[in-house]
Amino acid sequence: MAKPTILTVDDDREVLQAIARDLRKQYGDRFRIIRVDSGASAIETLKELKVRNETVALLLTDQRMPDMNGVEFIEQAAPMFPKAKRVLLTAYADTDAAIKAINTARLDYYLLKPWDPPEEKLYPVLDDLLDDWLAVYHPAFEGIRVIGDRWSPCSHNVKDFLARNQIPYHWMDVENEPEATKLLDYVANGSKLSLPLVLFPNGDRLEQPTNLEVGEKIGLQTQAEKPFYDLVIVGGGPAGLAAAVYGASEGLSTVMIERSAPGGQAGSSSRIENYLGFPVGLSGDDLARRGVTQAKRFGVEILTPQEVVGVEIKDPYRVVKLKDGSEINCHALLLSTGVYWRRLNLPGCDRLTGRGIYYGAAKTEALSCQGEHIYLVGGANSAGQAAMYFSKYAAKVSMLVRGESLVRSMSQYLIDQIDSTNNIEVLAHTEVAEIHGENSLTGLTLFHNDTGEKEQVETKSLFIFIGAKPETEWLEGVVARDERGFIYAGADLKKSEDVKGNRDLLSYGQLNRDPFLLETSVPGIFVAGDVRHNSVKRVASGVGEGSIAIMFVHRYLAEVGA
Template structure:
């Protein structure tokens, strides 16, 4: 598969049919030239190589450059061909990842090379140039995902570790291809070639011959170049747990306010929003924005202000210590922080019906991204759920599947879905809405084939043919590790403000002379924002607003804590109220 066109003299420049290959204007090239250097190129020169980090942003001034996947390997193919005015690279250049393809000069000429760090700074400071490059890079990333470029995951569809690696790759929007050991003969041949035993699977193949045997998410992140450093022993002003919209908003506002800020997530940036195909009611995007684009923009913004991102890194404990907190991580490391923002969001609830376990990750999914959609093209699919996530997924999948059946347990689509989505769903010719409908069983040998559904008013059962099932039936919070640390409601969501007040320990709060602030938990200086918070509005805009508000409240907490000075006494260190504010 190739995006390039070939003529008698070799590959021709790829047309910009996807919005992925725009040209820089002369003015933009002059802006870039002030930060880089012009350099002559030679035929067959490799400008950057798959699997290696980007070191420069490259714009073509003369000649042509061919972008190749799996250079020199059995699956070598052309991704694109660029001529004068075009620029090279993709999303990994801005995010510190390794390259997922290789750039080779075909017609010698001249390039403009700008160091990556300076290019990232330019993207954040120049809104027009930054938007042009970011949009092109996002589209190129989606093209690579669609091409099945990147690394290979070889594993059984019945393996939990295979599902874990596939989820990690999809959630982080990483180009990859899954090869099922149960039915892919090529996968078996590769295992024999590299001497991999069945019990060592799943494996990841990177750069053609680099084999990772059942790697952890952190190991895979390191090899791909994801910025996943271990927490440094030291102190942060604020640590944000969770990198969804609420967490990233807190990171942006915290870091831009001058607080030393770290944001941690166990799997990926984006949370549930990152898996949304289209968000149409987010302020400032009248034509809608994909969850992936919104999150990538937020990540770049957080890095612009020097927020420290740790993904994947799993938080396992939170311990009060001397009016601060010690945050513990799964790898055994620890870090101290003056304040914490809990923004760990929620995870989708599983559909508990017979036959579904072995099909999860194969043809039963809990997200609808480009990756899942590419696996069910031209087939009928079903979506379970009656909320906004289900509506967005149905509309997105209707662009790929032959038909989409939206199965809703209730009798009114307006009950939990925004009106603008209801209108689009009901008007779409490829979407059929089945109200009062619940899945009772799923059937399929190697993948989903048939759903047994029931009308919950009449009890009548029928069969629906579907090649894939997408489930959006609510979620539960990521708070298991907090049960003995602070107060939660009966569903596990974090209590804050007035709801937390009756359960707060008076001895802990008395020295501060106040109770919990609006988003503050039963622990002083620990705040909750977004979906993880009890009573929150489950909307991206609301989560973003709460993340920003949490930082305002962190400042308020710090100002009040600044009035406390330490005095040694027979009982050790204890807080004493001072009439003079302490310096920060």
């Protein structure tokens, strides 16, 4: 933790050196002593400290300085650090100015030069002032700060990326927090800034950054250390993490590639209560954190944010092509990319995504929803978990369910919790018919499919949990997929011949065997988790498939002599 700062200002270099020496002697073990030789330079120093989110405990300035005297400096510095103690060093002839400054600049004390000996004329006064300051001092947040507005999609992306990668940050809304606007002024210093602005503890900043830029800045690994691995895993959800742990623990050199954050869709769940071994439940964040820690312990490399855009077969190798143009070679490849929420196909929906319309739990928006009436679309477990989470913040949560109830799609324990939560309502036979709002969501038109009636409601937030869509277009022409893009494996490959284009992708004749249980149409390429055709969409199932896949990876490697 950075030490609080004592800033001393004097245009006389010898005096400045002497006061800094005495301050370091008495307070250097607890405070950072900064000396500056002019008021203007001191103001610039304070701006830099503000941008770095450092704390100033004491301003100690000479009165007689050219261009900007001590009182003028304190008047300009006080709004930046209003809780800092203010002391004026002055000659006897300037005591009237110092006394006036007690009222005009809220001066805490003035000291006469010279202050020899400091044990009698300097330290007792400063000790009292610093003790008072320390009594009410609360250390500033030392992590990343994100300055933006609630209705910015880029702001939402940055917050979501940091949260899902479990990087602490402080959100500052320019619309509601005057401190955010002041800080922007200090950073901009007259220039124009593009929001969101991400400020790092070392003073660096990024304007409207991509996830990759933020990831590189915070030290996430985005490049593989080696050109070749026994096993490459694409996707860092429960299936991918389980495979990484089992593969690396059994001696396979393993790299896992995740395009957003480890944990996948499960990682955004606010509470998972039916996972074996956790009787009180655990959050998706917690599950992801444990999985990542365990995988790294066994030496797994985790590349994030990094995206795979293609695969090339060069027997006996599989070449994984990354979005940045680099390539990774491997013997075996596991596809565990999971699924993504299906988009709501309504006019204006894309425009307002990130501006009041969100896909998935979007827990980063919960605090912004305090006291509001929000709507959720979906009736499966993810929607139920989100409803329970948002009910702690929103005044009311309305769940829109196209069917007649939640019974068919949601676990009973969640249904019971929702029924017993006063500020959650379930609107059956209800769909979103229209989206309203220009720069942000302002309302919805609901369609009641049992009566044919429409209803218009006001809201600022809509969270969508509908469908499960695999994004496997980058695998076209490589492995056999069904009509929706899910990947065939094992015995299901027999059905894949009925889908156009798949027959040419089946290449097991050369091995004179049937495909392994989780093996795709290409020997050595495996699939696990939600992206597999006919998979069970549960966290435990994904973990199980990821661990089972490693057994077949070993069999394949033995088969090809790798």
